[in-house]
Amino acid sequence: MSLTIINQRRDQQVVGPARVDGFAKISGAALYVDDLPAVDALHGTTVRTAGAGGTLQEIVFDPAINWSEFVVVTAQDIPGINAIKLLENDQPVLVERTFRHAGEAVVLLAHADPEKLRIALKGISLVELPNPSPIFDIDDALQARQEIIPGNIYADYLLERGDVAAGEYLADVVIDERFLTPSQEQLYIEPQGMLAHLQEDGSILMEGSLQCPYYVLDALVQCLGMDKDHLRVVQSTTGGAFGGKEDYPSVIACHAALLALKAGGRPVKLIYERGEDLRVTPKRHPSRTLIRLGANKAGELQFIDMDFAIDGGAYRTLSPVVLSRGVIHAPGPYKCPHIRIKGRAVATNHPPFGAFRGFGAPQSILAMEVAMDRLAKKLGMDPVELRKKNLLCTGDLSPTGDVVGKDCFAHAVLDAALEHTHYQQRREEYNAWNAAGHPTRRGIGLATFAHGAGFTGNGELHLASRVSLQALANGHVEILCSNTEMGQGAATTLVQIAAAALGLPMDSVHLAQTDTSRVPNSGPTVASRTCMVVGGLIQKAAGQLLQRLRETMDLAESYDAQSFAAACAGLYAAGDALVTAHYYPPADMLWDEQTFFGRAYASYAWAAYVAEVEVDMITLETHVIDFTAVQEIGKAVHPVIVQGQIEGGVAQGIGYALYEDVLWNERGVMANDRLTNYIIPTSADLGFIHVVLLEGGLGAGPKGAKGVGELPMDGPAPAIVNAIQQALNIDIRQIPVRPEMLLELTVSGGN
Amino acid sequence: MSEWTRPRHLPEALELLAAAPGQYRVISGGTDLMVESHLAPERHPEFWLDISGLRELQGLQITEEGIRIGAATSLEVIRRHAEVVTHWPMLAASAAVTGAPPIQNRATLGGNVCNASPAADNAPVLLAYGARLEIAHHHGSRWLPYMDFHQGYRKTALQAGELLSALWIPYPPKHSRGYFRKVGTRAAQAIAKVSIAALIEEDSGGMIQGARFGMASVAATPCTLPSVSQYLLGRALRDIADAQVRQRVGQDIAPIQDIRSTTAYRLEIASRLVLEAIHGRSESKKED
Amino acid sequence: MPTTMRINGKAFQSSSAPNARLLDVLRNECDLKGTKEGCGEGECGACAVLVNGKLVNSCLIPLGQMEQAEITTVEGLPEDSALARAFVQCGATQCGICTPGMMLAATALLAEHANPTLEEIRWGLSGNLCRCTGYGRIYAAIAQAAGGSADV
Ligand SMILES: Cc1cc2nc3c(=O)[nH]c(=O)nc-3n(C[C@H](O)[C@H](O)[C@H](O)COP(=O)(O)OP(=O)(O)OC[C@H]3O[C@@H](n4cnc5c(N)ncnc54)[C@H](O)[C@@H]3O)c2cc1C
Ligand code: FES
């Protein structure tokens, strides 16, 4: 096993090629959707249901308003199918009669003057027969006294290996816990929005802030009943997404397109204000986990028994996929003979929950990792020792039943984390500090975990992704793919991979704008798949291009920029300068998605995160004084970008652990719908985040790279919870760990 | 279309206000008002009186008894002012934890007080220092102890036609010590869940000669702690029974549960902070 | 009455209503789209600009108060500067929506502290939310631009 350690020390300047989008962003020249020129544009707005589900009786238009001045769209105006295209056609584009949550779109309005629009919005009232007993709680939904859908269950999965009853028999120590995690808002700083243009030929051009252009395209096809050739989706610079712009842009795009169809050729801008964005767009699924772990006296896990339930909200959207990821990651990077993970996604009357970095895994990993510390406590064992006894090694059977190959670094990341943080020494120092009666208490806690990169199992096969490279006459090469830059650095990383594969400088390679009329479908930009899967395809396409240049244009084995350009010019002139690579899964990818058996991912990335916290004993505020993220990522294609991804994800994870909590009003709408009361960390709140990268070089991507972006969301919350538990000697069962909760725990716990 | 007036001198402003009492919406730094008009555009006032150009309302002057701070002085100017930092460190600290730099560059002390939020960050300090307000009217000025300014939830003693022109803060007594702490939802850009300022005066024998508290976010208005102050008067630190203090804190404040915190937390933390202030474990502690 | 000000060194006269937000004047009248709206209520700093050298949120500023003011937006910063280079090199921008505001916050910070400590940097940026970076690379960029080692 060869491992390279890139220790991103604070005093070292990590380098990598400059981001290709850097300068435009720094100078303010990059155009986001609200910045796009749109001559004569109308502004759109949305009239929404008030009740938490019910029946729409009537739409009343105030006769005092001259409605002919406005573009008005209702469900009647939908030319195609009134459903947002996703896994299931259950969510209407516009409510016709029944609806399931507060905030569903009913009427769309557009006008050139935002002020008039604001007044008109008040001139429309909806007569609703409200749902008398909405459901907002996961366990209430499971009891199904009222049903939103049959049984209130969108998906029900079971991952089962061995026999938990047998494990119980072998266990000397058992813990039994219940954990709750809240919804979390992505809080991209750019609110969602779309700009729709009806072209003279009747086709529609849709520009906007989005992650997955082909999802939007498919949604438009279905809603408008138009064929793909008459629709074009173009991504504008996207100001953050984190999963939040995976499915919802389809909704806004359908709305904007419907308005544009009736706007007489004027473009329609539908940009959400922050409050609306917070209230209606999907967020992280809240979860409730019942977990039992059993170990023998030596600390070897004998069984893992989990009942993992997530709140899917009022429509199915992506919940089954989120659930499946939560279930697969639930048992953690541990070997255990008897495992039972029951996972359910339930229907409630909340707005649908959706994708957010980590996609179900942060919820189940939190439960598992905090439970591991609880088990260690009950065993009287150090949490590190317990983990060392149980972490997977090459040759072990993974929780999904396949044999773990060489690409396993569970122990290596833990060892590196212990060394970097001087874990044992710190732990002793903090114990001494706590015994000395200072006005604060300190603790150190950790989480060990792994995250699969790319779509689960056969998912990539279903996607059948394609990437093209276009050689240009001047010897430059253009990458054509549908994967989007939304801040995570994809544009730079993909260009870098192509340039390296072609032996060209980076400025000879360009990533084409994500425009469905030009780029093939290389799959959505989700699930940490871009660098690994799409990067792999680019490499493959580069190989094809070089081969073609050699075969038809006699490009020599070694070449310089000039001869490369000459060969390209020839190919270009011959009209044969486009190559396309198709995805084929690795040969050993056997995965059964019914039984959760086999090899779930082409690659897992491995991590051990360590949090050091200080709790103020007067106010019970927690401060993360130090945070270390050790991550094995195969190969760091661009260390600066990787580091930025990890630091940013950890910051979101710290928010998840300590501050971020979506609160609900009595209608199931986000109550803290302003940035002043949905609390994310500011720079004044964040201490050091140390990033240590390990490169094992065995990932399925270029040069052995794997996905990076989701792990940083998985680890911080459990590491922080474990650190606080250690500092205060209490048991925590819920995040965020707000001071109010610590007060309850420390006062009632007699601490 | 609304009308905007930006006079240069106080008398001019007061005359306008007197001529049309209750008509104008006074705007200073705008950090509260602009948010309000963004969130509730229908409540947009028709007549704005912009007091940011009034010279009389700007700046700080040292006098024999203390300092006069023009109501429209920005928190940024206040927190950097050398005399403030030296003699009224709690005010420098409270100004420095109000919002974040871009807010402090605009927000004014008068605006913070007149906006009358129960969570106003500079209110506790002004209460603890025993500030007085200079309230101007076309017919002349009046003085009001700041303690008497807040009369109910977002209700102040300002009458139609009046402007807050300045805040006066006396020098703290020689043997006094201060304590300030804001407990917010995060370290910057935070609304207080509980905040406290205290000024405690002891004689050479350790007897408490005076104790003034100001708190925010624990009642409908920023408030003092009269029964705590009374209990402390004439007592030596060692004779103070913490349980008695806690009980009196409970009498003096009326915290609520809201989106930011719970009643139980506010009550308990208020008591702990009051005790910490009394026992003097920390001086002018700034949250960060 | 129109409001006269200087924007990025050039005189500009706006005839928008005095209670119009400076943010809207910059974006819609001056076509300076680098100033972004992230919240409209002073919390995020995406709309930050310099007014008479001070960092402020343009969504909170009524045009009526800008008479004779000197306004700098991101477009008014030098195209090539130590700060701009450091932002690109250190990876201080990801999605970029906070970046114009960050650049102005950093400019204001460096004008005040030529060699800021980490504490000064953290506090100086605390009115500008970034959801992508966790701020670490931004601290590094500012430290580098200040000529220090990127000891953050
Ligand atoms: C993002 C953000 C963060 C914030 N953080 C904090 C915080 O941490 N702590 C805190 O306490 N506040 C905070 N605030 C609120 C606000 O910044 C302060 O209350 C500020 O001091 C208000 O001053 P201003 O000059 O901007 O007031 P304005 O908005 O101009 O006025 C506020 C009110 O006071 C009245 N008024 C102002 N001056 C006078 C006067 N001289 N005479 C009579 N009436 C007057 C106005 O009519 C108005 O009703 C925050 C605001 C924002 C937007
Ligand atoms: S838009 Fe002005 S601070 Fe957010």
Ligand code: FES
């Ligand atoms: S770079 Fe995306 S918000 Fe800062």
